[in-house]
Amino acid sequence: MPPRWVRVRGDGYAAPGVHGSGLAPRLEHRSEPFAGSLDAWRLQVSGADAARADLDLEDDDRFEVAGHDTVYRRFGHTVGRVPVLTDQWLWVVDGIGHQLVGTVAAAEYEDYCDVFESVAETFDPHADRQSRSA
Secondary structure, eight states: OOTTOEEETTTEEEOOSOOTTSOOOEEEEEEEEOOSOHHHHHHHHHHHHTTSTTOEEEEEEEEEETTEEEEEEEEEEEETTEEEEEEEEEEEETTEEEEEEEEEEGGGHHHHHHHHHHHHTTOOTTHHHHHHHO
């Protein structure tokens, strides 16, 4: 995660400081056992995302990131009354479905999209298991 970002409830990190939107940019990594394909993981995750208020899918693509087959999605929605953009990367590695989610107020997206992308580029599906066994 980015330096100086603070750990928040759940598996997330938030940018420190006061943000004009009242909403701190946030990054979260979630993982769970998943025996299916990357396309099946995309369908499962996108079904859950459909419940978000005002969902507007802007991008949905598949390519390689950090040496792994990856689905990238960007979508707009609202959190409270704040319009936000979410960047989402999905991976299935060794029977685990991973998603990295970066969410920021839409007005601040240009300031944080490169931060989100740089975190995705360092994805290591084994890092979580390594830290638990240490």
